[in-house]
Amino acid sequence: MLPSLLLPSTLLFSLAAVQVRAGDVPWLQPCDPAHQKLQEGTFQFQTDCDAMTFCASNSTCALRGCRNDDFPFGYLSNVTVPDKCPKGQFCPDEQDQCQNVLPVGSACQFNRDDECEGPPNFKDLADTTGFGLNVNGSVCLNNICMWANVTVGLPCIVQNTAYTAYGPDGEFVDIVSRGNCKVGLYCDSQQLVCVQTKAIGEQCDADKECSTYNCLANGTCGVTTDTPVQVKKWVYVVVAVCILGGMVGTLVALYFFHKKDRDAEREKRLQYWREQNAFRQNILQMQETARHSLMAYTPGGGSPRGSTLYSREGGMQSEDSGAPMLQQTTKSSGLRYYVSDDNSQLDDRSDEDLMMGQRSHQDVGRF
Numbered sequence: 001m002l003p004s005l006l007l008p009s010t011l012l013f014s015l016a017a018v019q020v021r022a023g024d025v026p027w028l029q030p031c032d033p034a035h036q037k038l039q040e041g042t043f044q045f046q047t048d049c050d051a052m053t054f055c056a057s058n059s060t061c062a063l064r065g066c067r068n069d070d071f072p073f074g075y076l077s078n079v080t081v082p083d084k085c086p087k088g089q090f091c092p093d094e095q096d097q098c099q100n101v102l103p104v105g106s107a108c109q110f111n112r113d114d115e116c117e118g119p120p121n122f123k124d125l126a127d128t129t130g131f132g133l134n135v136n137g138s139v140c141l142n143n144i145c146m147w148a149n150v151t152v153g154l155p156c157i158v159q160n161t162a163y164t165a166y167g168p169d170g171e172f173v174d175i176v177s178r179g180n181c182k183v184g185l186y187c188d189s190q191q192l193v194c195v196q197t198k199a200i201g202e203q204c205d206a207d208k209e210c211s212t213y214n215c216l217a218n219g220t221c222g223v224t225t226d227t228p229v230q231v232k233k234w235v236y237v238v239v240a241v242c243i244l245g246g247m248v249g250t251l252v253a254l255y256f257f258h259k260k261d262r263d264a265e266r267e268k269r270l271q272y273w274r275e276q277n278a279f280r281q282n283i284l285q286m287q288e289t290a291r292h293s294l295m296a297y298t299p300g301g302g303s304p305r306g307s308t309l310y311s312r313e314g315g316m317q318s319e320d321s322g323a324p325m326l327q328q329t330t331k332s333s334g335l336r337y338y339v340s341d342d343n344s345q346l347d348d349r350s351d352e353d354l355m356m357g358q359r360s361h362q363d364v365g366r367f
């Protein structure tokens with residue numbers, strides 16, 4: 001697209017005013033058929049009536065009889081959307097009713113190539129590029145139906161239209177030039193003959209001169225505007241590295257963030273384990289003491305069940321593991337802390353053992 005001329009911004013306001021004024025008269029209300037025209041700059045059809053109606057010849061807004069859009073805008077739910085026109089017919093800009101396609105040479109509405117009847121060799125002439133050069137081989141130029149059948153070097157008809165376009169730098173005029181040359185040719189505006197379109201990289205002055213319909217700002221033909229952007233391989237690599245780096249970085253940051261908490265938690269658990277172990281050793285030790293005192297207290301052939309039980313267990317524990325346990329108990333500072341801190345648990349769990357221990361100590365002392 002070649003921005004040729006910047007328009008003063010006052011034009012923008014005048015255009016906006018026109019847009020606001022058009023198209024708000026509802027169904028059955030009066031309208032002026034003379035107000036139906038193409039808007040300046042955008043060449044949009046303009047009428048007094050709203051989006052569901054057209055201005056009929058009796059100067060009232062009547063419901064539309066056909067539509068051009070697949071998804072028409074502005075219809076209320078209580079209004080039936082009219083059908084599109086069948087093949088061989090067209091829906092005019094007013095959208096009042098379908099009409100038969102017009103033969104070559106008849107008057108047609110601005111840029112409505114689809115209103116014109118196709119040529120016999122429409123299959124050869126039809127535009128399949130998607131650039132909108134013609135419809136089914138026919139083209140509406142200067143409001144006259146023609147066929148896009150002119151070959152290289154022969155005189156052609158051209159229609160130049162200046163549209164108001166809106167870009168990042170404000171408004172500019174975009175001139176679109178259409179002709180009746182065959183697809184692959186363009187109508188040169190000066191010589192008015194059909195010329196072969198140019199390949200990518202060649203010099204150009206307008207989009208129509210390029211086979212890709214895209215004349216770049218530096219005056220050379222570029223690739224078609226719908227060409228997908230190809231990203232270089234290193235971009236994929238950089239993006240992948242950034243994603244992975246972000247993930248790993250988050251994990252590492254969280255690791256260090258929670259390290260202090262984790263260490264404190266581990267220390268607490270270790271302390272608890274030490275306390276529990278020391279506590280257990282202490283209880284075992286007390287049991288041991290109780291057993292010894294009981295054995296000493298029991299006369300020679302006391303209860304046979306008791307004696308065997310005590311002798312068997314006592315022999316295993318008292319000599320071998322009793323001594324190191326005692327050492328552990330004395331070493332652990334956690335036990336004393338634990339006992340003094342939480343006496344209730346000790347009392348709940350080993351009240352009996354404690355009593356036994358106390359009793360045995362007393363007994364020992366007495367003996």
Ligand SMILES: *[C@@H]1O[C@H](CO)[C@@H](O)[C@H](O)[C@H]1NC(C)=O
Pocket residue numbers: 056057058059060062
């Ligand atoms: C005006 O014309 C339309 C369409 O031709 C018609 O539906 C409508 O009834 C007419 N209105 C009046 C008031 O004659």
Ligand SMILES: *[C@@H]1O[C@H](CO)[C@@H](O)[C@H](O)[C@H]1NC(C)=O
Pocket residue numbers: 027076078079
């Ligand atoms: C649709 O409903 C609106 C009110 O919501 C009413 O004014 C209008 O006349 C209705 N149109 C038709 C065609 O019934």
Ligand SMILES: *[C@@H]1O[C@H](CO)[C@@H](O)[C@H](O)[C@H]1NC(C)=O
Pocket residue numbers: 087088117118119120122136
């Ligand atoms: C193209 O034009 C020919 C000749 O008028 C007609 O027979 C054919 O149906 C048209 N095709 C389309 C898709 O309109």
Ligand SMILES: *[C@@H]1O[C@H](CO)[C@@H](O)[C@H](O)[C@H]1NC(C)=O
Pocket residue numbers: 104145146147148149150
């Ligand atoms: C080319 O189209 C025009 C109408 O635009 C027609 O009059 C003329 O006969 C056509 N020429 C050929 C060779 O088909």
Ligand SMILES: *[C@@H]1O[C@H](CO)[C@@H](O)[C@H](O)[C@H]1NC(C)=O
Pocket residue numbers: 216218220
């Ligand atoms: C014009 O621009 C395109 C893309 O920006 C570039 O590929 C091409 O080489 C340029 N041509 C000239 C003649 O500067």
